[in-house]
Amino acid sequence: MIRLVIVLLLSGCFTVATRLVPYFEQRNNQDSAPSVITALLGDSRRMFATHFFEKADAYFHGGLAPSIFDAPMKEEESHMTEEVHAGTTNAVAPAQEEEIPAFLQHPQDWIEKFGRNFFPVTHEHLSDIGKEEEILPWLKLATELDPQRVAPYVTAAYWLRNSMKKPDEAEAFLRQGLRNNPDSFEILLELGRIYRDNRKEPLVAENILQLALQKWHKRDAAGGKPEELVCEEILGELVRLEKQQGDLKQWLYYLEEMKKVSPSKDEIGKQIQEVKAKIGTPNN
Amino acid sequence: MRNAFALSGVVIKEMYRRKDFYVLFVLTVLITLVMGSINIFGDNQIVRYLKEICLLLIWISALIIAVTTTARQIPAERESRTIFPLLAKPVSRAELVAGKFLGCWLASGACLLVFYLFFGVLSGTREHSWPVLNYFQALWLHWIFLAVVIAAVLLGSVVFAAPSSNATICLVVIIGILFLGGHLNRVATNIPGAPGTILSVIYFTIPHLEWYDVRDLITHDRPLINWVACGLATLYGLGYSTILLILGWAVFRRKTLTL
Amino acid sequence: MKAKVKAGALRSSLAQTRRRIYFTNVNTVLEITDLSVEYPSREKGVGKKLAVNGLNLKIQAGEVFGFLGPNGAGKTTTMNVLLGFVNAKSGSASIFGVDVRQPIARQRIGYLPELTYYYKFLNTEELLRFYGTIFRIPGPELERRIDSVLKLVGLEHARKRLIKTYSKGMQQRAGLAQALINNPDLLILDEPTSGLDPVGRMKVREIIERLKGEGKTVFFSSHELGEVETVCDRVGILNQGQLKVEGRVEDLVKQYQCHLEQIFLKIIGYEAAS
Numbered sequence A: 001m002i003r004l005v006i007v008l009l010l011s012g013c014f015t016v017a018t019r020l021v022p023y024f025e026q027r028n029n030q031d032s033a034p035s036v037i038t039a040l041l042g043d044s045r046r047m048f049a050t051h052f053f054e055k056a057d058a059y060f061h062g063g064l065a066p067s068i069f070d071a072p073m074k075e076e077e078s079h080m081t082e083e084v085h086a087g088t089t090n091a092v093a094p095a096q097e098e099e100i101p102a103f104l105q106h107p108q109d110w111i112e113k114f115g116r117n118f119f120p121v122t123h124e125h126l127s128d129i130g131k132e133e134e135i136l137p138w139l140k141l142a143t144e145l146d147p148q149r150v151a152p153y154v155t156a157a158y159w160l161r162n163s164m165k166k167p168d169e170a171e172a173f174l175r176q177g178l179r180n181n182p183d184s185f186e187i188l189l190e191l192g193r194i195y196r197d198n199r200k201e202p203l204v205a206e207n208i209l210q211l212a213l214q215k216w217h218k219r220d221a222a223g224g225k226p227e228e229l230v231c232e233e234i235l236g237e238l239v240r241l242e243k244q245q246g247d248l249k250q251w252l253y254y255l256e257e258m259k260k261v262s263p264s265k266d267e268i269g270k271q272i273q274e275v276k277a278k279i280g281t282p283n284n
Numbered sequence B: 001m002r003n004a005f006a007l008s009g010v011v012i013k014e015m016y017r018r019k020d021f022y023v024l025f026v027l028t029v030l031i032t033l034v035m036g037s038i039n040i041f042g043d044n045q046i047v048r049y050l051k052e053i054c055l056l057l058i059w060i061s062a063l064i065i066a067v068t069t070t071a072r073q074i075p076a077e078r079e080s081r082t083i084f085p086l087l088a089k090p091v092s093r094a095e096l097v098a099g100k101f102l103g104c105w106l107a108s109g110a111c112l113l114v115f116y117l118f119f120g121v122l123s124g125t126r127e128h129s130w131p132v133l134n135y136f137q138a139l140w141l142h143w144i145f146l147a148v149v150i151a152a153v154l155l156g157s158v159v160f161a162a163p164s165s166n167a168t169i170c171l172v173v174i175i176g177i178l179f180l181g182g183h184l185n186r187v188a189t190n191i192p193g194a195p196g197t198i199l200s201v202i203y204f205t206i207p208h209l210e211w212y213d214v215r216d217l218i219t220h221d222r223p224l225i226n227w228v229a230c231g232l233a234t235l236y237g238l239g240y241s242t243i244l245l246i247l248g249w250a251v252f253r254r255k256t257l258t259l
Numbered sequence C: 001m002k003a004k005v006k007a008g009a010l011r012s013s014l015a016q017t018r019r020r021i022y023f024t025n026v027n028t029v030l031e032i033t034d035l036s037v038e039y040p041s042r043e044k045g046v047g048k049k050l051a052v053n054g055l056n057l058k059i060q061a062g063e064v065f066g067f068l069g070p071n072g073a074g075k076t077t078t079m080n081v082l083l084g085f086v087n088a089k090s091g092s093a094s095i096f097g098v099d100v101r102q103p104i105a106r107q108r109i110g111y112l113p114e115l116t117y118y119y120k121f122l123n124t125e126e127l128l129r130f131y132g133t134i135f136r137i138p139g140p141e142l143e144r145r146i147d148s149v150l151k152l153v154g155l156e157h158a159r160k161r162l163i164k165t166y167s168k169g170m171q172q173r174a175g176l177a178q179a180l181i182n183n184p185d186l187l188i189l190d191e192p193t194s195g196l197d198p199v200g201r202m203k204v205r206e207i208i209e210r211l212k213g214e215g216k217t218v219f220f221s222s223h224e225l226g227e228v229e230t231v232c233d234r235v236g237i238l239n240q241g242q243l244k245v246e247g248r249v250e251d252l253v254k255q256y257q258c259h260l261e262q263i264f265l266k267i268i269g270y271e272a273a274s
């Protein structure tokens, strides 16, 4: 009797499952390929993705991370990604960073003071000790969980191509990101940099960067309010490319475009004058 | 004291004859190895994420082992009536409490040793460095942490009737302390009036278990903890354990043992 | 300094008690005076339940005492007080002249609870070794004791088996073995034959008689009167927490002019009628 009931229940479950599986598959197929992790976590995975991205940042600072109870981190302290956007390959820490970071306020009591013996309180940069690769697993995980998030692709690619000298992996990762975010000019910018700096293929780089610029303008036109800083960066890269190749007209064109979005208009104005002067000289 | 040791021997025997530890250990090893086999941009020097995952699993497993084993000790003695022939021997109830504590603490210490050995081998084979002293500090502080946990659960097991509710309550409190314990003072200063004061009082009375969680220092190859701080934390932890045990004994001492 | 002296004094007094337990041959092994025990009632509305009411009892060395009474009379409760599981409401009890509230009073007694029990993870041998350590029996001596008690209860063949795999009769015998491990002078057995088949009952009875032959004092409860009549020197009949009759079996039979069973029923029936 009991066996019969169990068999009936099992077969009932099985039937329900066979009906439900196609339904859910249909619902989920906007996500290209749901992996085990994404399937398990469901919608909470965006939250986890954020967590892992922040974890990568904490790793970059040698485990130093503010909790929600600490004062918010200052801009300059949370610069893992800013560096990338700013394109500064120079990650040398400011002088005062050896001290206790500002988000850790002065301890209120002995418990807090004593407790600081037991977690990282001093600033450290993985890039200073050549261990940048340690942040990569979390970035990869963040993209697994939330493929539509662009920053992890860009950050990972930055470190892969710059300090780890793995442009192939960087490109593959960026292309994966591009598949999930076809309109991301940030990813295109980073890809362009790979072709210019690592592959030494300026023409390809130029095409990619131009595409990036297009996408930026497209988003701008659509009212997406893209960051002007990124546009400036794209243009900056293009300017440098044209300078390399000696295409003065294009150089001038990009400089003028750059002036529209850049905060430092005087500096660019000066450069424009220089280029114009060059165009004026006959031997060019 | 000798009785306490005899009692602890039974607890240790129980621990290694039950399957809990093996299951959790194999699970930890498996998950860590699977995570370690993931290809991350073709780089097999990457180790910190593995260390972090492994340590997290160790912390979870050790907490589960310690809490569940301790929570059932005295209730199981009462339920299976073994407490009657036991207390019919020249054993005082204080010795019973002390013996249960010792047994659980030593047994979970042995489990920790196995876990950290695996951790050491794992990270050592990847990093090719063996910061034995750092690992010792982590293991030691973890063990002291478990002493407080076990004493608290033991107290809970004589206060609350059902072992499962005791385990749940203790886990919630312990995890709460681990996450929030160190920040209550900041929260308290932001809350005016009586609730703020109550929070401050809680902040100063709870055992600050978050100190003993030094995983971040290990994961990120940070330098050794000040040994004096380690020693003080040890004294603090053992002090709290003693207080909790005495409370447990005070509750248990006059308890009528019938079914 | 002061604390040290105090601790020293305490230790020496403990040692004295221990010596007294071991070496003084007190004639009165067990003494219960005006003992009353109260339980919080299980039924609602009723305040408290008096499980034992003004009990007085003295047991001499070498006696086998049958503690009789119907279910719920308070036999187990009395024993629980003797072993310190339950606190008395009033009155006192002592074993070998030591108040039962001191753990050391239990050094020379063996106890078999009413219901079976076992540690799920131990076999009989380990169980006996564990209890032996608590009695501070030195190693080689303990091994000898384990062998001899296992032989006495007839469990040598199963000494390495987990107790949870035993049959009910074997568990009861394992219980007897642990009660005998310290070679006790006073045995407190709570319904040692209940739930056993005739052969098992017979075996337990044999063991009790053997202990009696060795000069041990046995205090055991029962409501099976046939066996009581054959092994007991003295009996006491308890009903509703009060000791109704107490005396040598022959004397009682003579006094009431009938069997022990009839006496028992008479007392119970009498109570029920009133």
Ligand SMILES: Nc1ncnc2c1ncn2[C@@H]1O[C@H](COP(=O)(O)OP(=O)(O)O)[C@@H](O)[C@H]1O
Pocket (backbone or CB within 6 Å): B258, B259, C039, C040, C041, C042, C049, C050, C051, C069, C070, C071, C072, C073, C074, C075, C076, C077, C078
């Ligand atoms: N833990 C308890 N709580 C409340 N009442 C109890 C408890 N244990 C026993 N009693 C009551 O005390 C009385 C005596 O019980 P007990 O000593 O076990 O009887 P006996 O062993 O003679 O059968 C019974 O009426 C019983 O219901």
Ligand SMILES: [Mg+2]
Pocket (backbone or CB within 6 Å): C072, C075, C076, C077, C114, C191
């Ligand atoms: Mg009874």
